[in-house]
Amino acid sequence: MANLLEMRNVHTYIGEYHILQGVDFTASAGQVSVLLGRNGAGKTTTLKTIMGLHPAKSGTILFEGKPIEKLSTHKIARSGLGYVPEDQGIFSTLTVEENIRVAMRDQSDATAKRINYVLELFPDLKKFWKKNGGNLSGGQKQMLSMARAFIQDSRLLLIDEPSKGLAPVVIGKVIEAIHELKKQSTIVLVEQNFRMASKVGDTFTLIDDGRTVHTGEMGYLIENEEMKRKYLGIG
Amino acid sequence: MAKALSLHNGVYLIIALALIIFPFVTESRTWTILLTQIFIFAILAMSYDLLLGYTGIVSFGHAMFFGIGAYSTGIFLKSFEPTLLYFILSIACGMVLAAIVSFFVGILTLRLKSHYFAMLTLALSGLFLVAAEKWRTLTYGNDGFTFRAPEIFQDRLVFYLVALGCLLASFVFLKRFVSSPMGRVLISLRENESRTASLGFKTLHYKVIASVAAGVIASLAGSLYAISLRFVNTSVMTMDITLDALLMTIIGGVGTLIGPILGAGVIELAQHYLSGLARENPIFERWIILFGILYILAVIFFPRGIAGGIQSLYLKLRGKKVGVHRSLKKRVVKS
Secondary structure, eight states: OOEEEEEEEEEEEETTEEEEEEEEEEEETTOEEEEEOSTTSSHHHHHHHHTTSSOOSEEEEEETTEEOTTSOHHHHHHTTEEEEOTTTTOOTTSBHHHHHHHHOOOOOHHHHHHHHHHHHHOHHHHHTTTSBGGGSOHHHHHHHHHHHHHTTTOSEEEEEOTTTTOOHHHHHHHHHHHHHHHTTSEEEEEOSOHHHHHHHOSEEEEEETTEEEEEEEHHHHHHOHHHHHHHHSOO | OHHHHHHHHHHHHHHHHHHHHHHHHOOOHHHHHHHHHHHHHHHHHHHHHIIIIIIOOOOSOTHHHHHHHHHHHHHHHHHSOOOHHHHHHHHHHHHHHHHHHHHHHHHHHTTSOHHHHHHHHHHHHHHHHHHHHHOHHHHOGGGOEEOOOOGGGGSHHHHHHHHHHHHHHHHHHHHHHHHSHHHHHHHHHHHOHHHHHHTTOOHHHHHHHHHHHHHHHHHHHHHHHHHHHTEEOGGGGSHHHHHHHHHHHHHHOTTOSHHHHHHHHHHHHHHHHHHHHTTTOGGGGGHHHHHHHHHHHHHHHOTTHHHHHHHHHHHHHHHHHHHHHHHHHHHHHHO
16 A cells, blocks of 8 residues: 655654654555554654654655655645644634634635535534534534544544543544544544554554654554553553 | 624614714814824724734734834925825825835744744834934934824814724724634634644734734824824834733723724723823822723733623623523423
């Protein structure tokens, strides 16, 4: 399967701290690739580095074969990457409708189709169309954030800890949504909740202390108790 | 929502009509002059609200643009015939200059984080102030200069109506601006800049556009201010002007546009009455201290400003009303 995104030996600093110390990662088209690791391992920084929010100091990031590590965030987003941050990044004083509209790049039929698609996928957004983003529940905010990234026709969605702070019943809905979105887009998922990650992920990459330590099929990790214990503290 | 909006527009329309009719039903010259002053500062405060309230930019250099407008009108009318045509040209010239300056200042400074940006705008504003003081052949330095206003403005009523017209036009323009897709991007920027960039927006572009729009409107206020005094000196570029705009916006309600108009009204009226009281009681000679107390109280008890406070009260009352309806509904269902 073709690699949509490829990171080679990426190093990132935040201030004087050397956070990513050699991350290698690939995301294949049509798959859900999961980044796993303990708290502070560098998973969120990896996504932020891909988006140019914490630019890479060295290394290469290729998207559809083209280097993007030197591009600014808005150019990376416009090249086809959608980002759903950990805090969801909802604009709280804008309504659901305005949050969606602000993400629309054009008024084309294709955009209208995508909006209809996400409104069918997340009916709550339709229900609270005129409600302020800040008044939504955690799960609804998560859905709005994913919807917003999707309607931009993102060929690659970077989703950071979508299950964080959500009730189990809502996590179930997020899993369903990711399965649905996977039909239309490639997904890179950062997830702390291994149960969720194992349900949606096709491949995994383990990050520890800012370095890639293992990568492979998700089935392999599910079976490998020692690896889970060593790098995720479970099992 | 649509109903609420039309209610808002209805209220705005009634207030605008009342202000148009006002000078025809009163002969008070003081009130006409005071209200004209309020309209001018309301325009300035609204322009500041576009920066602070809608884009999240704290600028300490907004007086620069007010000063550019004031000086272009003053210099134009002193150098040429004080006709209406030259007055309009002076406003246009001030706006173009303000647009050019705010564009370059924006490009240079808006890349910086908020506090560095604020400090740099303060420094640039200081630079303009010093330039106005030193370029005596043009500005007459600190002493300033007087000039003749167009004949038509000898009648204060006409100038009152012109200032009101400019206020209404600025309000409608800014309202449409912040309600447009561009306005939504500015609000997104205020809330989360990196998130807005992640959605594919070049945030610097949008901040510069807001800065240019705010600069142009502030320049209009400066031109009107110069006409109202028929005098310009370097005081139009001082930090006091920026602080006035900032306080009018905060006291009126940040990010509301109507708030800065209310803030300008409250501050100008308070200044007028408190300084007037000084003639009756010496304690009010230190009215500026009372003013400071008023600011502190306003910030403590109305953190969202007057407009924000009214909005909260309205929502609270509406919430209670909804609550009553809900409880009634429940009772109806039970019975």
